[in-house]
Amino acid sequence: MSCYLSSEKPTLKARRYLKIFTENYFLRAVVLLILGLLPAWAGTVQAVDETPAGVPSSELELQGAEAYFHFAMAKLAQRQQRYDAAVAFLRQAAEADPGSASIQAELASTFMIVRDYPAAEQAAQRALELEPENAPAHTVLAHLYYSRARRGIDPEANRQRAMEQLQASLSGDEEDDPDVLLTLGRFYFEEGDYSRAAETLERYVDSQPGSPTNSLFLLARAQIQIEDYDGAERSLELVLASVPDSLQALETLINIKRLRGDHAGSLPLLERVLSIQGGDASLYKKLGESHFHMENFTGAREMFEMALSEEPDSPYSLYYLALSQERLGLVPEALQTLEMMHAKDPDNSEVVFRMAQLRDRQGDNEEAIVLYRRLIKLLEAVDDPNESRRQDISTFCARVALLQMENEDYADAARELDDCRDRLGRPAPGLELLRVRALIFARRDEKALAAVRRLARSFPDDVRFPILEAEILLQNGQEEEGARQLQAWLDQALAEAPDDHGDRLRGLVADAWFNAGAQAERRGNQETAERYLLQAIEIEPEHAQALNHLGYTWADAGRRLEEALELLLRAVALNPDSGAYQDSLGWVYYRLGRLDEARTYLLKAAESEAGDPTIHEHLGDLENQAGHFEMAESYWRRALEIGADDPQALERKIRELEQRALTP
Numbered sequence: 001m002s003c004y005l006s007s008e009k010p011t012l013k014a015r016r017y018l019k020i021f022t023e024n025y026f027l028r029a030v031v032l033l034i035l036g037l038l039p040a041w042a043g044t045v046q047a048v049d050e051t052p053a054g055v056p057s058s059e060l061e062l063q064g065a066e067a068y069f070h071f072a073m074a075k076l077a078q079r080q081q082r083y084d085a086a087v088a089f090l091r092q093a094a095e096a097d098p099g100s101a102s103i104q105a106e107l108a109s110t111f112m113i114v115r116d117y118p119a120a121e122q123a124a125q126r127a128l129e130l131e132p133e134n135a136p137a138h139t140v141l142a143h144l145y146y147s148r149a150r151r152g153i154d155p156e157a158n159r160q161r162a163m164e165q166l167q168a169s170l171s172g173d174e175e176d177d178p179d180v181l182l183t184l185g186r187f188y189f190e191e192g193d194y195s196r197a198a199e200t201l202e203r204y205v206d207s208q209p210g211s212p213t214n215s216l217f218l219l220a221r222a223q224i225q226i227e228d229y230d231g232a233e234r235s236l237e238l239v240l241a242s243v244p245d246s247l248q249a250l251e252t253l254i255n256i257k258r259l260r261g262d263h264a265g266s267l268p269l270l271e272r273v274l275s276i277q278g279g280d281a282s283l284y285k286k287l288g289e290s291h292f293h294m295e296n297f298t299g300a301r302e303m304f305e306m307a308l309s310e311e312p313d314s315p316y317s318l319y320y321l322a323l324s325q326e327r328l329g330l331v332p333e334a335l336q337t338l339e340m341m342h343a344k345d346p347d348n349s350e351v352v353f354r355m356a357q358l359r360d361r362q363g364d365n366e367e368a369i370v371l372y373r374r375l376i377k378l379l380e381a382v383d384d385p386n387e388s389r390r391q392d393i394s395t396f397c398a399r400v401a402l403l404q405m406e407n408e409d410y411a412d413a414a415r416e417l418d419d420c421r422d423r424l425g426r427p428a429p430g431l432e433l434l435r436v437r438a439l440i441f442a443r444r445d446e447k448a449l450a451a452v453r454r455l456a457r458s459f460p461d462d463v464r465f466p467i468l469e470a471e472i473l474l475q476n477g478q479e480e481e482g483a484r485q486l487q488a489w490l491d492q493a494l495a496e497a498p499d500d501h502g503d504r505l506r507g508l509v510a511d512a513w514f515n516a517g518a519q520a521e522r523r524g525n526q527e528t529a530e531r532y533l534l535q536a537i538e539i540e541p542e543h544a545q546a547l548n549h550l551g552y553t554w555a556d557a558g559r560r561l562e563e564a565l566e567l568l569l570r571a572v573a574l575n576p577d578s579g580a581y582q583d584s585l586g587w588v589y590y591r592l593g594r595l596d597e598a599r600t601y602l603l604k605a606a607e608s609e610a611g612d613p614t615i616h617e618h619l620g621d622l623e624n625q626a627g628h629f630e631m632a633e634s635y636w637r638r639a640l641e642i643g644a645d646d647p648q649a650l651e652r653k654i655r656e657l658e659q660r661a662l663t664p
């Protein structure tokens with residue numbers, strides 16, 4: 001085999017195999033010069049039969065040892081960063097072997113280092129004339145063209161030329177050159193072609209076990225851009241396997257997991273960052289958010305408090321601190337945090353909404369109404385509100401009206417809903433139904449009936465209005481006509497069963513009987529109320545509200561207690577989280593003298609509905625019956641504090657208890 005190999009292109013495997021010897025270019029140059037000169041000293045010129053051990057065939061396309069000596073000296077100069085000397089040696093090598101594409105390509109690469117771009121382009125073009133598939137020459141030209149594109153010199157054409165050069169360097173039959181793959185991948189990434197960037201960089205990584213972390217990180221960035229999050233996580237895990245404390249890789253991996261909602265996966269990574277660099281406000285926020293979404297509200301509260309110690313005025317930390325406090329049942333603390341935010345940013349609708357919700361839950365109806373009205377004004381102030389925002393306004397208008405109805409301000413509720421219709425600029429079926437309900441509670445049955453008939457004409461496809469008309473007829477003494485209309489709707493429901501529409505119709509008819517029964521009881525017509533409630537249960541045996549209402553009515557009156565117990569057990573089974581239903585069940589157990597069972601359910605009810613005075617009054621009655629007088633007085637006084645329905649009656653109970661304590 002000739003040592004010059006000028007007509008044979010080396011393989012990548014050979015280049016890799018022979019790399020060890022090539023590290024000392026000066027030693028190699030001397031050895032080869034001696035080997036090349038020995039035949040001359042003998043007076044003859046002959047080819048060496050075998051390739052000297054350790055000589056990389058990628059650099060053996062030289063015509064003689066003199067060319068290779070200069071080439072090797074140039075490589076040595078490059079390693080010493082003496083690039084002008086390297087250029088001089090390469091020129092001498094090119095003169096010795098003018099047909100070597102490898103020398104021209106190396107010369108082009110060196111000109112790039114010294115920024116002699118015209119000379120680099122000329123040398124690269126010469127290399128390609130000698131060897132059209134010379135990958136290093138294509139790579140040099142690619143860098144030149146891309147540099148011009150980035151400087152604004154015919155950018156589209158030069159970017160295209162750069163890509164073509166890199167693609168050409170990979171078009172041969174050889175195994176892909178890793179350096180070219182990496183360069184091409186970078187070019188694709190910078191051009192925004194992330195799909196090709198990811199594909200090319202994956203090929204590079206596959207060809208280079210133990211790839212540099214910067215290339216793995218670039219691959220991860222490309223994978224993120226094409227939403228290949230699984231691939232990006234794998235790439236970043238490889239980075240971290242090599243550099244466990246890489247903050248850049250850790251933070252990117254954390255962001256991916258947070259984006260995917262994998263808070264359990266992000267938490268240990270965040271804790272690693274904390275152990276590496278210590279905490280700051282940003283990190284504490286992320287830790288707090290992960291704890292929050294994992295429902296570790298104690299941990300979330302601690303992290304957001306830490307964040308606020310770094311950034312006391314951070315709206316994000318304050319908001320999530322309030323949410324964490326709320327989830328922990330610390331409602332006064334949550335309100336205090338929200339009020340701090342509200343003082344600094346009174347137009348923050350999300351903060352006003354949360355404050356209104358908490359006041360609502362506390363039973364502070366007046367303050368909740370003020371906040372809901374403030375929220376409505378903020379939403380109305382938005383330019384060109386969309387349908388979603390109008391729906392929000394409608395929802396909060398309804399909530400204001402419902403709170404007014406809880407306060408028995410039925411006329412005010414009706415007026416509120418009239419104002420809301422004006423705000424929206426059109427009638428909304430849900431709000432109109434609520435307005436009719438307010439009129440019914442205000443005992444303005446004729447006005448309610450006229451309104452619902454008008455609405456039935458305006459919304460002919462909405463069956464709720466004619467069914468509500470029948471309900472009003474039941475309530476104002478026209479029971480026969482109301483029952484006839486409801487039966488007609490029930491017959492239609494049965495004809496359409498088990499169609500969803502049929503089920504809905506049956507539910508609406510049962511609701512009508514229930515509402516009519518509740519109104520009859522409220523108006524003192526107990527016998528009629530029980531008949532209507534039983535009719536609702538007959539139509540819909542799982543009507544939890546009717547079961548609870550009738551069961552509690554009997555329990556409170558001390559009548560039909562076993563039947564009441566059966567109804568209330570069914571209601572609680574249907575809705576085990578309802579504090580109202582638990583209170584009813586506890587009360588019937590109290591009436592039956594089963595005090596331990598009564599206490600169990602009344603305590604559950606008090607935990608669920610802490611602001612309900614009736615539950616605390618019931619607990620006081622129970623403890624009084626059990627002989628726990630101090631506890632009874634405590635519950636009764638709590639009921640007074642939170643607004644008992646009949647405070648005079650409670651005060652009499654407390655006085656009687658105090659007098660009993662004074663009696664010897």
